[in-house]
Amino acid sequence: MPLAVRLFKFLAWPVAAGLFIAFVVFALYPELLPNGEARVPTISHKASGQTASYADAVDRAANSVVNIYSRKVIETRRHPLADHPMYEHLFRNPNQQKRVQSALGSGVIVSEEGYLLTNNHVIDGADEILVLLHDGRRAGATFIGNDPESDLAVLKIELDNLTAINLGDPNSVRVGDVVLAIGNPFGVGQTVTQGIVSALSRYGLGLSVYENYIQTDAAINPGNSGGALIDTQGNLLGINAAIIFDTVGIGFALPVDDAMDSLNDIIKYGRVVRGWLGLTVERLSQAQMLELGITTAAGVLVTEVSINQPADIAGIRRGDILTHINGQPIGTERQGLNEVADLDPGTEVSMRVLRPRLNDSPEQLELEATVAERPTGSSVRT
Secondary structure (H helix, E strand, C coil), X not given: CCHHHHHHHHHHHHHHHHHHHHHHHHHHCHHHCCCCCCCCCCCCCCCCCCCCCCHHHHHHHHCCEEEEEEEEEEEXXXXXXXXXXXXXXXXXXXXXXXXXXXXXXXXXXXXXXXXXXXXXXXXXXXXXXXXXXXXCCEEECEEEEXXXXXXXXXXXXXXXCCCCCCECCHHXXXXXXXXXXXXXXXXXXXXXXEEEEEEEEECCCCCCCCCCEEEECCCCCCCCCCCEEECCCCCEEEEEEEECCCCCCCEEEEEHHHHHHHHHHHHHHCCCCCEECCEEEEECCHHHHHHHCCCCCCCEEEEEECCCCHHXXXXXXXXXXXXXXXXXXXXXXXXXXHHHHCCCCCCEEEEEEEEEECCEEEEEEEEEEECEECCCCCCCCC
């Protein structure tokens, strides 16, 4: 047998074994390849039904979210020694009696005419309001009106080619939906955070009179107030309004449909017009239901009735149980408050009440009232 053939047979198995081992090693550890990169199969998020990025949603909404800077002059108390002959020379500068307070926040452009929504606390009492757009432009803002009872304010800027945000439908939102918050936290510039809807229709927080918040765990920090809460399509769901301090992941946004109702009223009337009956109600506890002999789950307890106002004229008394308005059951004080607030002044409304009677079952009454306009700042809520 020739020497070359014998040498080939001698080397064939070691070479084959070496190639096989190298194949296995590089298959298991692709980072050992000469270019130093791991060659792993890529998974298409779109093919698997997942969203790879929210960049498109942010692109659609970002140009409509603005940074707001406000300033107001605060009059300080006159020093008691300012009129003393020995010290008055120290207080001759009138500027010593004033100081400038600055605030920052966010806002959302909701019309091409330049109307903005923001929180009332962002611009409350401001002497000067500056709006900085995402495209770098800036403009002074005109105060159009506010609604302190829902912590909303409407501003207007005079610029061309403004991008109004697309309005979403908060009523279709579900707990667990992904949402994005866009704003100007701590004045660092426009920032996007991501989270989910944690709860819906939150109220009783003491943040404002009319509470119907979307709760989210998307990071909302000081400066985000008045900014946008959007869905994954870039549609506006709410105006970021508040956080619970000393906590992480508990923020609140006012639904955009409520906010737009307030904006439209402010533009049309200069104020928000809400229906009012002149009564205050509170939720019935189980103990109260047992004490009053109430078995129905619906109903709120009337705790205050304003004299000579619609509820009083209709015959409602303190201690009555309001169970229905226009045939709709009332289960919570917030529901009753919003049901009445949504009615136009002058509207005729029917009310079903249960009136507790001593040693007897409650009397059921059907009463009619004409809705009035709620006085601004009234302590009587409904």
